[in-house]
Amino acid sequence: MNKEKEIEEQKSYINKVKEMNKGKDLKYTILTMGCQLNENDSEKICGMAEEMGYTKTQNQKDADLAIFNTCCVRENAEDKLFGKLGELKKLKEQKGIIIAIGGCMMQEKHIIDKIKESYPFVDIVFGTHTLHKFPEDLYKSIQEKRKIEDVIDIDGEIYEGLPIKRDSNIKASVTIMNGCNNFCSYCIVPYVRGRERSRNPRDIINEVRELAKQGYKEITLLGQNVNSYLRVEKEKNIEFEEYEGVNSFATLLTAINKIDGIERIRFVSPHPKDFTDDVIDAIAKCEKVCKLVHLPLQSGNTKVLKEMNRKYTKEQYLNLVEKMKNRIPNLTLSTDIIVGFPGETDEEFEDTLDVVRKVKFEQVYMFIYSRRVGTPGDKMENQVPDDIKHVRFDKLKSLVESQIEENNKKYIGTIQKVLVEGESKNNKEMLTGRTDSNKVVIFEGNKDLINKIINLEIVSEHMWYLKGKEF
Ligand code: SF4
Known part of the structure; x- marks a missing residue:
């Protein structure tokens, strides 16, 4: 079936489920794990669920449908999923909540096996290549009262025209x-x-x-x-x-x-x-x-980068940063760093610290290396012991935090263009927004300013946010 026809067919399943759900006031919850791509996929899942007659609730106990959109980049996501499934078992027994799990983790055979064995009450499992078939899977699960496993291993296709409910x-x-x-x-x-x-x-x-x-x-x-x-x-x-x-x-x-x-x-x-x-x-x-560019470094050491198959050296990365800084006025950079990749020595880790000192990133997303079944890294014999990984992580964290503090001071007294996003979560009297460099700024202001770009003078700095006033 071609892709347009496939989407048309899914729309007909949306209508069938909607018809079944008519007048029932059904609710759904969704838990998204992982990156922004997963969040975007979840917006599509929410779009489909809402067109099928479900309304969103944050309270799991009220839900008739619980959806998990999983990620397999970090190991702790697995623990989180299995913990949540344990909690849902009772709701399944009490009110027959439908449980659907999708996303990257479902493309891993050992995870599906574990779900079948330990969580047999899960109704639907779908993968990254079958997200668009969620309406059909849900319909069949309800109508035919059977478990659905809809995971395929292909290079992947792009489907257009799915409903979307944005956050x-x-x-x-x-x-x-x-x-x-x-x-x-x-x-x-x-x-x-x-x-x-x-x-x-x-x-x-x-x-x-x-x-x-x-x-x-x-x-x-x-x-x-x-x-x-x-x-x-x-x-x-x-x-x-x-x-x-x-x-x-x-x-x-x-x-x-x-x-x-x-x-x-x-x-x-x-x-x-x-x-x-x-x-x-x-x-x-x-x-x-x-002018904030995210430029993932992962490691500052050329040998580790080679082992990681990143295809650049420490020098090439630093030259690229130099070139970008020369050509892009007001450039700021953020990055990702993995600490404790197999074989990384203390000296090699020092190269990562060296790059961080030189580049002075605006933001650093730091990760402790976590083994993923099926990757070459998992098969490497020279895994770094956990205690060493943690010592290195703490070293990197304190360097990054000292740089953030120093960097934040540069904002004081400057005028920043801020996109106002809404009320501050921690203080409803204040508004919150972000600079071009993605810094959070909170300030006192009228709610009419929400969704506008305004000039703010930065008056003070705090580790994770700046304070501003209207200029
Ligand atoms: S570029 Fe590397 S880290 Fe990024 S998604 Fe591809 S394989 Fe993973």
Whole structure:
């Protein structure tokens, strides 16, 4: 069946479930684990659930349908899922709640086996390549009163036209590509999300235009490897329609920059090896593209980077940073770092600290290396003991925190353009927003300012946020 027909069929299942649910006031909960791509997938699952007649509740006890969208990048996500399933067993017995689990973890055989063995009350299991079939799976589970396992192992397809229920009405994520061809040796993504494939330029541009029409101000372009957008298609001569001049990541940024109403463009995650000059120039020239760039480092040591299969050296990374800083005015950088990759010695870890000292990142997402079944890293014999990993992690954390403190001071007295997102979660009297460099700023102000970009003078700094006043 072609993809358009497949989506039409799923829409007919949406209507069938909606009909079954008529007048029943049914509710659903969703727990999303993992990255922004997973959050975007969850918005699609929520869109389908709501069209099928379910309304969202935060209270699990009220729910008739509990959905988990899982991630398998970190080991503790498994413990979290299994803990939650244990809690749901009672609700299953008391009121027959339907339990559906999807996402990356379901692409792993040992996880499915564990669910079948220890949590046989789970109704639906679906994978990353069958998310669009959630309506059909739910319908069959209810109608035929049987367990559904809908997981396939393919390179992956892109389906357009699924309903979506977004979490925010100010900021929206737009997936531009799926899958990954890089096979970093610690990462499970290529095995669970399949090969790299890009969405058509026309579909992306139209989605962003529609978001602008609905009043969204900030767009985040998502992909496992965003700056290789359309690369595989070109390399393999896979036909794609060039639309409004879009035939690469740089031209995509340029085209979205022209869309009226959109005021900020962000993207995650690029790969340093694919950071070509045209992308650097597009970031510099496009006034709406935020000047905070996320540039995953992972390790600052060339030998460890080679073992990680990252395809750049410490020097190449530092040269790239230098080039970007020279060409992009007001550039700030954030990064990801993994501590304790197999074989990493104390001296090699020092190289990571050295890069952090030199680059002075605005934000560092730090991770302790966690073994993932099925990856080359898991098979390496020289695993670093946990206590050493923790010592290194704490060292990195204190360096990063001292840099954040120092960096925050630079904001005091400056005027920052802040996109106002809403009331502060911790203090309803204050509003919260973010700078171009993604710093949280809280300030006193009128609620009319929500969803506007305003100038704030920064008056004080705190570890994780700044305080501002209207200027
Ligand atoms: S680039 Fe590397 S870390 Fe990122 S998704 Fe692909 S394999 Fe994983």
